[in-house]
Amino acid sequence: MNTQNQSIQYPKVKLKDHPEWITNQITDETIQWCESFGKYLACETHKDKFPKNGLTSSQLRRFFGALKRIAIYGYSKEEYVKLLRLKPMLAYAVGRDKDEKGYNKTRISNFYEEISTAIDLMKDKGEKEFKNFIQIVEAIVAYHKAAGGK
16 A cells, blocks of 8 residues: 555554553554554655655664664663664654755654654563564554555
C-alpha cells in the first residue's frame, strides 16, 4: 500500500502513555500503534503549511542497526548508557534534516520524540524490556516499508 499521497495523521496515542508496552509485553494495541506510526512516518504531505517528506528507510535503518549492535552483546541495566548514546545520534539526524528555513524536511523529529521516550523508559530495565523495545522498533520499520517508505 502506498501512502505517499494519503493524508495520514500522527497517531493520537503516544508511546509515553503506554510504558507497559515496554515493561510488560507487546499487545495487539502495541502492534496497531506501530502500524499507524510506521505509516505516518512513510507518508508525504503536501497540503500542510510546511510540507514534509516521508522518513527515509536509511534514516530508520541507521538507528535500527545501532540498536541491533547493542543487542549482539546483550543488554542489562548497567548498559543503559549504550542506549542513551542513541539519543544524541537521533538528535543529530534531526538537526541535519533542516531546510534553509529551519524546518524539518522529513518526519525524523517525530521518530526522535517517540524513540527518545522509549529510551527513557528503559532506565533500570533489563533484557526482557530491551527485547520488547527492539520488537517495537522492528515493527515500526516493517510497517514503514510496507507503507511505501523510501
